[in-house]
Amino acid sequence: MTRSPAAKRYNVRVIWLSLLYAFSLLAATYGFKHHLLNGGLAYFAAILPALSIIGIFGAMGRYLVEETDEYVRMLLIRQSLWASAFALSLATTWGFLESFGLAGHIEAFYIAVVWFLGLGLGSIYNRLTLGASAGC
Amino acid sequence: MENRLRVLRAERGLSQADLASRLEVSRQSVNAIETGKYDPSLPLAFRIAELFERPIEDVFVSPSRRSSGAI
Numbered sequence: 031m032t033r034s035p036a037a038k039r040y041n042v043r044v045i046w047l048s049l050l051y052a053f054s055l056l057a058a059t060y061g062f063k064h065h066l067l068n069g070g071l072a073y074f075a076a077i078l079p080a081l082s083i084i085g086i087f088g089a090m091g092r093y094l095v096e097e098t099d100e101y102v103r104m105l106l107i108r109q110s111l112w113a114s115a116f117a118l119s120l121a122t123t124w125g126f127l128e129s130f131g132l133a134g135h136i137e138a139f140y141i142a143v144v145w146f147l148g149l150g151l152g153s154i155y156n157r158l159t160l161g162a163s164a165g166c
Numbered sequence: 167m168e169n170r171l172r173v174l175r176a177e178r179g180l181s182q183a184d185l186a187s188r189l190e191v192s193r194q195s196v197n198a199i200e201t202g203k204y205d206p207s208l209p210l211a212f213r214i215a216e217l218f219e220r221p222i223e224d225v226f227v228s229p230s231r232r233s234s235g236a237i
Contacts, residue, residue, distance in 0.1 A: 034192065101195035101204050160203050163194040 036096035043089040051082035083142050105156050105164055112155055113148030120144050167205045168227040171196075174218045189213055 058075040061067040067075050090110070097103050121141050127133035156164040175185050186193040191210070198204035206214065215222040
């Protein structure tokens with residue numbers, strides 16, 4: 031499948047943000063492990079990896095705005111709806127299990143990972159309902 | 167939505183990729199519209215009709231007229 035200019039820009043943004051995520055996570059982990067961070071700097075270092083992930087969500091939104099192919103836009107919106115429904119359902123279910131003492135605690139940031147997994151489910155759903163070419 | 171896109175395209179000897187290029191959409195969009203899996207927006211439907219120099223109802227079959235047996 032030929033990627034549109036908007037999709038290419040999206041890929042570049044995601045690659046840069048992923049590199050920033052990996053770098054900031056390693057730096058924060060090192061900093062906290064060696065007690066190098068405190069005060070405002072500690073808060074900044076702790077949320078920097080989160081900002082990279084938020085940036086990826088932003089890049090997806092930007093891609094939806096910039097993509098001129100309405101069919102491709104629809105495919106991505108369907109994927110995002112699947113991802114949101116999957117992540118929110120899992121988070122709600124796990125929250126109740128945890129509050130009743132039936133499941134252990136999971137760090138909240140894993141919900142973003144589940145959301146990205148949901149994008150994969152959405153892609154499978156697109157393929158099943160719209161044919162092989164609908165899988166992004 | 168049923169349509170005559172495949173026939174009109176074949177009459178002009180255009181591939182899906184050719185048509186996609188002229189419409190400035192992806193080939194998968196053309197394929198989805200041709201197979202009735204995706205209904206284009208009105209602006210895109212008009213662009214398709216104008217490209218083939220046909221009225222829009224010559225390209226796309228109205229679902230309501232089809233169900234009433236008018237076509």
